[in-house]
Amino acid sequence: xxxxxxxxxxxxxxxxxxxxxxxxxxxxxxxxxxxxxxxxxxxxxxxxxxxxxxxxxxxxxxxxxxxxxxxxxxxxxxxxx
Numbered sequence: 001x002x003x004x005x006x007x008x009x010x011x012x013x014x015x016x017x018x019x020x021x022x023x024x025x026x027x028x029x030x031x032x033x034x035x036x037x038x039x040x041x042x043x044x045x046x047x048x049x050x051x052x053x054x055x056x057x058x059x060x061x062x063x064x065x066x067x068x069x070x071x072x073x074x075x076x077x078x079x080x081x
Contacts, residue, residue, distance in 0.1 A: 001013040001014075001015060009031070010031070011029060011030065011031055012029070012030060012031070012032065012033045013027060013028070013029050013033075014026075014027065014028040014029075014033045014037075014038060014041060015027050016041065016042070016045060025045050026041055026044070026045050028041055
């Protein structure tokens with residue numbers, strides 16, 4: 001996306017959006033957004049996503065009653081039978 005300021009100088013916006021949940025993942029604003037900066041922004045978002053996923057995975061596995069509807073793993077298989 002590009003726009004102009006009041007003094008007619010052009011600036012560019014790189015907006016990174018998640019189409020599934022319509023979440024804004026990142027934005028870069030500058031006079032120029034070269035390809036190296038786009039790649040760096042994408043790599044940063046990937047790194048943050050991986051760290052967040054690992055953290056959530058660790059938190060959910062530390063407590064057995066989280067993420068299973070409040071039931072621990074010992075009770076869940078007996079209810080399914």
